[in-house]
Amino acid sequence: MNKQMTDLAEIIISRRTIHDFIADKFPDKKIIKDAIETSRWAPNHHLTEPWHFYLLGKETISSLCELNMGLLTESKGIEVAEKKIKRWQSIPGWLVVTCERSDDELMFQENYAACCCVIQNLMLSLWEKGIGTKWSTGPVTREDQFYDTIWVNKKLESVVGLIWYGYPAEIPQTMRKPLQQVLTELP
């Protein structure tokens, strides 16, 4: 890494989506709560603070695994479902971030944007402590039963992400396009 890089740039650039966690190493809940506290300083238009965090316990995690097991068995067959659920059961930490809905389309769009900022803040705060995350928006997160399991009223809140967290077993590599492909300088 470039020595002149600031600490913040280093954290932003080095953060990766983690797919494999150390199954039996559980991050301290205090670290997670501190990261949630920090993340809430994300920009949010009209100070709506549209986010809500749900830290899931064993019982809820197990219910979600069961729910997805049923859905996957139906759509992809028992073998695929069993393999996937085994992976799910080994993920140490689960939290869900929701966004307050609004009848005003622009308000909801801006609320969603603010929630994405909060999630990035959260992921970076955890990464700084060596904790990896995966932001998931798989089909199960849109199911009515998913909302019921986490005790969320689907009419009032929308799931922005199921965030898995834990200490990384492996840190993948990824790429970004060259800057000139995404940057246009106007006169």
Ligand SMILES: Cc1cc2nc3c(=O)[nH]c(=O)nc-3n(C[C@H](O)[C@H](O)[C@H](O)COP(=O)(O)O)c2cc1C
């Ligand atoms: C809104 C959103 C939804 C995502 N949903 C998923 C998902 O369902 N499954 C997944 O494997 N990764 C998901 N990701 C993570 C991206 O795949 C990941 O950020 C991308 O591959 C770039 O890798 P990096 O995070 O390591 O830079 C999601 C990311 C965002 C921002």
